[in-house]
Amino acid sequence: MIRPEDLGTVTAGLPDEPRLVAPGSFSTPLELLNLFDARLERWALFCVNAPAGIPSREGLTHETIFLGPAMRASGRTRYFPMRLSLSTRLFRTSCPPDVVVLHTTPPRDGKVSMGIEVQVMSGAIEAVRARGGLVVAQVNPQMPFIHGDGVLDVDDIDYGVEIDHPMITIPEPVPDDASLRLGELIADRVENGSSIQAGIGAVPDAVLGCLHQRRGLRFWSELVSDGAMLLDRAGALDPDVPLTGTFMLGTQEFYDWADDNPRVQLRRCEVTNDPAVIASFPKVVSVNTAMQVDLFAQTNATRRGDRIYSGTGGSTDFLVGAMHSEGGEAIIALHSWHPKADVSTVVPKIASPVTSLQMSAIATENGIAQVFGNDEHEQARQIIEQAAHPNARDELREAGRAMGLKV
Numbered sequence: 001m002i003r004p005e006d007l008g009t010v011t012a013g014l015p016d017e018p019r020l021v022a023p024g025s026f027s028t029p030l031e032l033l034n035l036f037d038a039r040l041e042r043w044a045l046f047c048v049n050a051p052a053g054i055p056s057r058e059g060l061t062h063e064t065i066f067l068g069p070a071m072r073a074s075g076r077t078r079y080f081p082m083r084l085s086l087s088t089r090l091f092r093t094s095c096p097p098d099v100v101v102l103h104t105t106p107p108r109d110g111k112v113s114m115g116i117e118v119q120v121m122s123g124a125i126e127a128v129r130a131r132g133g134l135v136v137a138q139v140n141p142q143m144p145f146i147h148g149d150g151v152l153d154v155d156d157i158d159y160g161v162e163i164d165h166p167m168i169t170i171p172e173p174v175p176d177d178a179s180l181r182l183g184e185l186i187a188d189r190v191e192n193g194s195s196i197q198a199g200i201g202a203v204p205d206a207v208l209g210c211l212h213q214r215r216g217l218r219f220w221s222e223l224v225s226d227g228a229m230l231l232d233r234a235g236a237l238d239p240d241v242p243l244t245g246t247f248m249l250g251t252q253e254f255y256d257w258a259d260d261n262p263r264v265q266l267r268r269c270e271v272t273n274d275p276a277v278i279a280s281f282p283k284v285v286s287v288n289t290a291m292q293v294d295l296f297a298q299t300n301a302t303r304r305g306d307r308i309y310s311g312t313g314g315s316t317d318f319l320v321g322a323m324h325s326e327g328g329e330a331i332i333a334l335h336s337w338h339p340k341a342d343v344s345t346v347v348p349k350i351a352s353p354v355t356s357l358q359m360s361a362i363a364t365e366n367g368i369a370q371v372f373g374n375d376e377h378e379q380a381r382q383i384i385e386q387a388a389h390p391n392a393r394d395e396l397r398e399a400g401r402a403m404g405l406k407v
Helices: 031-039 069-074 084-092 122-129 177-187 203-207 226-233 254-256 275-279 317-325 376-387 390-402
Strands: 017-021 043-047 060-064 077-079 099-104 111-113 134-139 152-153 159-162 197-199 243-245 264-266 284-288 291-293 298-299 329-333 361-365 365-368
Touching: 017 031, 017 069, 031 134, 060 069, 060 159, 069 077, 084 122, 099 122, 122 134, 152 317, 159 291, 177 203, 177 329, 177 361, 197 203, 197 226, 203 226, 203 284, 203 329, 226 243, 226 254, 275 284, 275 317, 284 317, 291 376, 317 329, 361 376, 361 390, 365 376
Parallel strands: 017 043, 017 099, 043 060, 060 077, 099 134, 134 159, 197 284, 243 264, 284 329, 329 361
Antiparallel strands: 111 152, 291 298, 361 365
16 A cells, blocks of 8 residues: 555656556546546556546547547547457557556455446456556545455555545436336336346436336346346345346445445456357347437447547447347337437438447337338338337438338
């Protein structure tokens, strides 16, 4: 353990422009990263879904496979198009780390936990060890101890800096009427004994909220949130199967519930997001969202116009895995109208690079359009008549016919 003012002993031996890898989302060790920034003239930070508050200036390059709020605004981001399941290969190829910066619990019986995010960090630690680099931890007494692949021996960490700081939380989700309607429509397709994956946002939260009467569900997801906790409390989940994900975000109540809870496990993303592992579970129902869908059942979940907004992330991993699961299906769920832009989210043909395509179904508050198993003409008809906003349907039919679709 070292004091913050002694961090210079760590940075003194680093290359001229080192690369640091850190967890993202609500687990980002902001205080320790800013201490590094004060001691490094030029460096690179690799972080998935980086929140506001990370260092950002000339001389610092941001790198990621999924942009968070901070990297969208920086203008100095190297974006690597990459599925989450494959992302740690970057640490062995084009993005070798010199330092891995963790955010951990204090030691318990010689162990620490990486807490609410494992994701790419296990792969990063292996890569940095293979090249003789360093592992440095922000040791935070307020980080919940989460079981799984994020539990490390203290000997796996070179330096620790104790920084007692509250965890970032979100308010308890309160779905709007359209999200609730979507949740009900999708929940009707979920049978007892299904395996559930839900992405980030109001719609996936609403789906989980509508499943409390189901029984024997398995929860295997990229994200674990309050919705999973409430499912468990309602008795909807199989009591013999742990809730598994690769990162967490939620309320303080959720973090307190997950702390040292053997029911909750975080695994490395190469496991949680492996399509073959996902496909091995029965009746996987994968629910993810997008910004746009088109009449060819293509989605845009990554770009606003030509500019990258987020990233491929893990939704495509779960789409493929769910489609190969026995009795499984992958659903893209979104509101049919974008209130801020005042435009339809269902478009004739997506102009941006496509994130995913050919899912099981597309769901909006208007209904569910069946995609899989239909020819291209019926797919387009379903999308227009079941998913699109009524105000957009005539224009979509006209555009579809111009593209040779019989709608």
